[in-house]
Amino acid sequence: MTLTDYLRASSSALIFTGAGISTGSGIPDFRGPQGVWKTRQPVYYQDFMSSEAARIEHWDYKLEGHDAFRDARPNAVHFAIAQLERAGKLRAVITQNIDGLHRLAGTSTEKLVEIHGTNALVECQSCHWRGDPEPHFESFRRTRRPPLCACGGFLKPATISFGQSLEPRELERAMHAAQEADLVVALGSTLSVHPAASFPLVVAARGAPYVIINRGVTDHDGDRRVRLRLEREVNEIFPPAVAAALE
Incomplete structure (x- = not known):
């Protein structure tokens, strides 16, 4: 057939x-012959939650592809x-x-x-609020500070990171x-x-x-x-x- x-x-x-x-x-491939993970190491979820430097690295990686995802x-x-x-x-x-x-x-x-998950939203890792990612990417672009939720929790694009359930x-x-x-x-x-x-x-x-x-x-x-x-x-x-x- x-x-x-x-x-x-x-x-x-x-x-x-x-x-x-x-x-x-x-949209870039991840695991193909020219995939993203051939050239870049992912940030693990545990590191994101425990390290300011890891959160900066994760947001920097996400910012790198943000325009392509937004405009696709x-x-x-x-x-x-x-x-x-x-x-x-x-x-x-x-x-x-x-x-x-x-x-x-x-x-x-x-x-x-x-x-x-999805790049179309950001999610608080504490209270699980979800919202529009655009202002948070703009904030990070200007300040290089990983965005925080109104509750004080860490905001992260609502995708599943390595090591995250x-x-x-x-x-x-x-x-x-x-x-x-x-x-x-x-x-x-x-x-x-x-x-x-x-x-x-x-x-x-x-x-x-x-x-x-x-x-x-x-x-x-x-x-x-x-x-x-x-x-x-x-x-x-x-x-x-x-x-x-x-x-």
Whole structure:
């Protein structure tokens, strides 16, 4: 069967997305051949909470990519996924991406699991207030002082840092979707970060078809449960396949 065949036959697809779908929108990759983590060391959450220098480093790193994230717009892959939802064929999107482009493309909050958080908000690490990041980036740009919440707690972009626990509610939502989907398609991910990368395997373990589209190797390559493996740019083949499946 082709990708179009699988999409046409499905009525409850789980789409799992990684950084490879957003590079076409100007968002940098993280773990690919030219990924961010090849050139930059992440700040661990424990260090962020305990060290002023680490908080400065983290905000400096986030500021470095802030304009690109703020100005990015969805591409054809994001819009194709939103089309699946409008056609009633989408169970959920589980994304590792923090760019907010699925929301901008029209994927509903009910269908979207942002497993690693979002750059679209900042969050207080004490009282958990969330708000617009823009004034806090501007403040840091001017003063080089890590922003604080009105309660005195440390503000941090609402993304999951290395060493930080994932949100239990988002993990639960992702698991429910994986247990109910009749197809899983992984797009633009090396499938190397856990527990996120385990969700496609939950679907496949139930006997549902598993399709991987990625330029470059993934940790699930060679798994006998993968029905179709396409070594291509996602934006070259996924949007046309969705359009054909919905004809």
